[in-house]
Amino acid sequence: MAAMPDIPEELRRLRASIDNMDDVMIRVLAERFKITQQVGHLKAELGLPPADPAREEEQIARLRRIAADAGLDPDFASEFLAFVVREVIRNHEAIARRDPDGA
Secondary structure, three states: OOOOOOOOHHHHHHHHHHHHHHHHHHHHHHHHHHHHHHHHHHHHHOOOOOOOOOHHHHHHHOOOOOOHHOOOHHHHHHHHHHHHHHHHHHHHHHHHHHHHHHH
């Protein structure tokens, strides 16, 4: 195996910052999914459908505005939210199948 060259301190610092941000993103995403699990159980209990297209549209528009304000590509933000929402809906469908009465 070839020897690794010395990594400049600035690169180490930047990578450490990226690692910290990755940690924060994953932990926040995990918390978000804990809340959406609660929503899924409540929807099952109330007999509501797993998906809410009107809310999804509102959330995409809101996230696009936030992304633009933050200097992030709104298309990327929309794609990311769509990926998350698909997983949430999949989880809500599973909850509704196993827990149709909210029990």
